[in-house]
Amino acid sequence: SGGSLTPLDIKARKGGEPLVCLTAYTTPVARMIDADCDVALVGDSVGMVLHGLPSTLGVTMEMMVLHGQAVRRGLSRALMVVDMPFGSYEESPAQALRNAARLMAETGCAAVKLEGGVEMAETIRFLTARGIPVMGHVGLTPQSVNALGGYAVQGKGADGDRVARDAMAIAEAGAFAVVLEKIPDPLARRVTAEIPVPTIGIGASPGCDGQILVVDDMLGLFADFKPKFVKRYAELDAAGREAVAAYAADVRARRFPGPEHLFGLTAPAPEPAPE
Ligand code: KIV
Ligand code: NA
Numbered sequence: 001s002g003g004s005l006t007p008l009d010i011k012a013r014k015g016g017e018p019l020v021c022l023t024a025y026t027t028p029v030a031r032m033i034d035a036d037c038d039v040a041l042v043g044d045s046v047g048m049v050l051h052g053l054p055s056t057l058g059v060t061m062e063m064m065v066l067h068g069q070a071v072r073r074g075l076s077r078a079l080m081v082v083d084m085p086f087g088s089y090e091e092s093p094a095q096a097l098r099n100a101a102r103l104m105a106e107t108g109c110a111a112v113k114l115e116g117g118v119e120m121a122e123t124i125r126f127l128t129a130r131g132i133p134v135m136g137h138v139g140l141t142p143q144s145v146n147a148l149g150g151y152a153v154q155g156k157g158a159d160g161d162r163v164a165r166d167a168m169a170i171a172e173a174g175a176f177a178v179v180l181e182k183i184p185d186p187l188a189r190r191v192t193a194e195i196p197v198p199t200i201g202i203g204a205s206p207g208c209d210g211q212i213l214v215v216d217d218m219l220g221l222f223a224d225f226k227p228k229f230v231k232r233y234a235e236l237d238a239a240g241r242e243a244v245a246a247y248a249a250d251v252r253a254r255r256f257p258g259p260e261h262l263f264g265l266t267a268p269a270p271e272p273a274p275e
Pocket of ligand 2: 044
């Protein structure tokens with residue numbers, strides 16, 4: 001469910017045609033991306049992007065369920081993956097299973113994503129052995145922003161070995177793909193060469209097995225945020241502001257609504273006066 005592509009299809013794309021992935025949080029955006037994307041991620045970035053939260057730490061299971069249900073209604077092809085929110089899986093494999101099963105049952109997603117490396121390998125093994133496909137996420141893991149002291153590039157220099165160990169540990173534990181966030185290009189290429197499942201980069205490398213972006217970032221809709229790793233393919237915030245200003249001017253000048261928007265006019269609208 002959640003589209004016709006399955007986690008096994010995604011896993012089989014290791015070393016093949018790059019995986020195209022975007023986030024989605026609503027039905028219309030799910031419909032917008034479905035035909036072109038292999039994976040639609042209901043990311044916990046929804047908390048910052050749509051709800052105005054300062055980080056992903058305040059995102060709840062209820063938010064992920066509600067947005068997951070909305071996205072599900074807009075997909076027919078892409079694999080839907082739902083992020084497990086902060087605090088919903090770290091305590092124990094049993095807690096993770098309970099909440100992952102709830103996300104799958106209530107949203108119809110076919111896979112979940114959770115953050116973490118070596119320390120989450122046991123949990124990923126537990127879930128995957130019990131019928132829950134898991135996408136991993138290492139490098140910059142935004143739910144650990146307080147422990148990391150911010151959103152800096154991870155795995156620089158000798159610290160690269162730590163990120164590589166994390167990626168290998170969760171791949172060996174059964175993750176069907178691994179997101180690599182905000183790490184140096186050479187490290188992302190090394191991890192992509194070393195692990196047996198697809199890597200999906202964000203702020204990583206074109207050498208990854210796929211790419212993901214937050215859809216509102218690449219559409220230029222989330223104007224507060226302009227990280228180096230985002231390429232803007234549209235400027236929808238600017239376009240929206242212009243449209244709102246034009247509407248405001250029309251209302252104030254009584255140019256809107258026009259005759260074509262009205263009901264019950266008894267005579268055809270008069271010809272506009274010549275200029
Ligand atoms: O929440 C999110 O949008 C993500 C992607 C950026 C990978 O985790
Ligand atoms: Na996320």
